Amino acid sequence: MLSRGIRFAALAAITLTVAGCGSTIDGTAAAGELDVRELEVGKYATDPLDLRYTYYHDLSGGANLALMRLADQVVTGPEIDARLKYGTGAVPILDAEKATKTLADVTQPVLESNGMMFGYAVGHRDTPADKSGKRPEDASFTTVTVLQFPSEEAAKKAAMEIEELDFELAADANQPVQLSKYADAHTHWRPGVPTIGSVMARSNYVINVYAGLKDPELDKLTELVEQVYDAQAPLLDALKPLNREDMLRLKYDTDGMLRRTLNPDGFGSPDISSQAAFELRGFLHQVSDQDHWSRVMRDVGMDRYSLSRSMSNSSMVFRTRDTEAAENLITVILENSYPNAADAPAAIPNARCGESPTKDDYSTKRFRCAVTYRQYVATVEGDQLTDAHQRAAAQYALLTNSW
Incomplete structure (x- = not known):
């Protein structure tokens, strides 16, 4: 459904706002260092x-660790196009209902029937947000949603069914589009509307793209979608898919940051x-x-x-x-x-x-x-x-x- 806007939830961030019990301090001061005990x-x-x-390893913790791992391999705006300087938020996805924050509502049963495991969605645009957080009408933007499924077969089936349902929401107006660089992608647009939608399976992953420009020029819209795939696909190729046992065994705080x-x-x-x-x-x-x-x-x-x-x-x-x-x-x-x-x-x-x-x-x-x-x-x-x-x-x- 190409008329929908970006429906990002609570993580619409502003610049670097990403966003203690006992008072006894252990440790010994080293030479030349402050004595923190004071x-x-x-x-x-x-x-x-x-x-x-x-x-203690559990399913909830493993799912969140899997999301962190995936987030590190989901593309940023400047990696897609130098114009897309601004992030518009991120949506961590742990169930099919949450995925409909960026995908059409009708896709929820498809995601569930194909065993969607988790995902991560991000947005970008070429202008900063106004005080209301709304996107200016003439802004260029991309919304990229990456979902992992249990198998390549499930991902391919889900990608095809997502496209079918999305297309049917405006079947009388939508037209299919073929991407020259990505023959396996399912893509469509609505002539006269400056947005485009595309979905493609990549290994166990599904990449869904919703993008828009100021003017309804199909060649430029398809070029933008291909830029998204150019940047996102290699990142997923380098990320081995997880099964549920892998998720349960993911290590916690491997670099000692937390x-x-x-x-x-x-x-x-x-x-x-x-x-x-x-x-x-x-x-x-x-x-x-x-x-x-x-x-x-x-x-x-x-x-x-x-x-x-x-x-x-x-x-x-x-x-x-x-x-x-x-x-x-x-x-x-x-x-x-x-x-x-x-x-x-x-x-x-x-x-x-x-x-x-x-x-x-x-x-x-x-x-x-x-x-x-x-x-x-x-x-x-x-x-x-x-x-x-x-x-x-x-x-x-x-x-x-x-x-």
């Missing part, structure tokens, strides 16, 4: 998470929205200005990112190339979303704090502070500056206490 950390724990939480991330509650169950670790691409799905942050993060060699979020906490950790790169990143980490300078905790070397210009937004904390230790940069948030300082101190101590 820091004022308030109530926030400074022990690595794995000393307070143990992950153990380094401030988590006051000590609850570490994998959750792609609130307790997760990603590579660069997975991080970029969570910000608006993907072009800007892609350049920033590539310049500092950022290869791993983690977040720990709850009602009382929002913390992030970035792993960069080396100490110098981390020091470069901390100089820009607050500039767009927390641009108003705020006092930093004096005891922590190179710490930075900023105040948000956003008012009356319950989801945005007033202050964000950033600290750096070796190749890591971390951010914490609080509505009171003293609390933000204590969180920053606990996060810094946590980084020094991790190995």
